[in-house]
Amino acid sequence: MTVLGLARVWALVCSAGWGWVVAQTPVSVPEPLSLASAERGKALLLQRQDSGCVLCHQVQGLPAGGALGPSLVGLAERSTKAQARERIADARRFNPQTIMPAYFSTEGLNKVANPYKGQTILTAQGLEDILSYLFLPTTGTP
Template sequence: MKNLAAGLALGLAGCAAWAQDQPSQGPASPERGRALLLQRQDTGCVLCHQIQGLPAGGALGPSLHGLAERSSPAQARERIADARRFNPQTIMPAYLSTEDLHNVAAPYRGQTVLTPQAVDDIVSYLFAKPGGALGATP
């Protein structure tokens, strides 16, 4: 498990520079969120989670089907930002935190994996109504 977490963190670190350079794109967009969730190398979300409306994902993390029934958008955003606040042993990357990270390559130190805009976009997709604009189905 530790090797998987280390590999995922190293792989995701490469997208940090890209994320930092992107300007805010305005209001949260479920369409951008869906695209981010599908980017296996940039976010890694579908590597570990089953996500409603997306092709089959992994089973390392909890299924995100029915997330809106058991969580709020704010709670989901907090977990994506830094799941270590809830479970210090998690293998989920800290997408909006640079605190207490070790062995980070020099060019990526002090940079987050995703931007706040990207996390907002992901949350907007996860909480989009089934059958809505994106056609997500249970």
């Protein structure tokens, strides 16, 4: 990982305020998009410097990930896409002490680097692409 990549991940973690700040207003969860791509989702999951997902989570079909967050292997067996969408969008709604970045919220964040102020980490399309990969049937991956 490059120094710039590490700086971006650090900015993501710091922007979540290490879970100490709870969003004052409910986050707007994007509506599902019909053109989601599991292939693009896989690429996003693998981008340690952009999404950071594999830094903390094990993901089926991807190289070894981290063990800080829960495993995402078999997520479709214990969650719905709608539930996963809400947690990825802003996990603080479910656990105010989480260190998971708020991927689709800009509310209540602290110490956000200037270039990232007012921007969500994921776009609505990126969020749907990741969900598309995470909810692939276990027999096939792109």
